[in-house]
Amino acid sequence: MKHIYEQKLVGLWLDKPAVEKIHQGGCCCGSIRYQVTGEPVIVAHCHCQDCQRISGAGHTTGAMFNIADVEISGEPGEYVLEANNGNQVTKGFCRNCGSPIFGRNSGSVEHITLSLGTFDDSSYFDPEVVIFSRNKKHWDITDDSLPGFDTQPDWKPDNKP
Ligand SMILES: [Zn+2]
Ligand SMILES: [Zn+2]
Numbered sequence: 478m479k480h481i482y483e484q485k486l487v488g489l490w491l492d493k494p495a496v497e498k499i500h501q502g503g504c505c506c507g508s509i510r511y512q513v514t515g516e517p518v519i520v521a522h523c524h525c526q527d528c529q530r531i532s533g534a535g536h537t538t539g540a541m542f543n544i545a546d547v548e549i550s551g552e553p554g555e556y557v558l559e560a561n562n563g564n565q566v567t568k569g570f571c572r573n574c575g576s577p578i579f580g581r582n583s584g585s586v587e588h589i590t591l592s593l594g595t596f597d598d599s600s601y602f603d604p605e606v607v608i609f610s611r612n613k614k615h616w617d618i619t620d621d622s623l624p625g626f627d628t629q630p631d632w633k634p635d636n637k638p
Contacts, residue, residue, distance in 0.1 A: 525608070
């Protein structure tokens with residue numbers, strides 16, 4: 478009880494929800510499960526070619542969180558690729574069913590991006606931005622009213638659009 482009470486006090490001071498929402502998700506077969514507390518730093522559609530291959534669709538949609546707020550159970554496989562800017566991008570997936578679960582970027586090690594479609598209830602989230610829109614295919618329609626970037630913008634959590 479004491480713990481909850483302290484959280485409420487902090488919530489009042491910071492003008493945030495008193496008790497942070499918990500989101501859960503996992504892969505198609507259930508081998509990988511995760512839990513997230515707190516709000517995403519940003520939710521983005523990405524049309525880069527790697528995301529097209531990994532999703533098998535026109536884009537991925539991911540919610541970026543502070544890595545300290547995310548707990549993953551199970552043993553995801555990892556595939557590392559090099560981004561255009563030289564950063565290493567690690568894609569985590571279920572070794573059993575192949576669901577893409579997360580992405581991490583060596584340029585932002587304190588964050589992890591979870592595939593929005595793997596949340597048990599993704600209806601809570603709203604995409605805020607479209608990146609790598611130069612790779613967007615005519616058959617893949619995302620919301621035109623969202624801010625778009627030709628490639629990866631240089632935003633950080635402090636200066637997001
Ligand atoms: Zn699985
Ligand atoms: Zn991408």
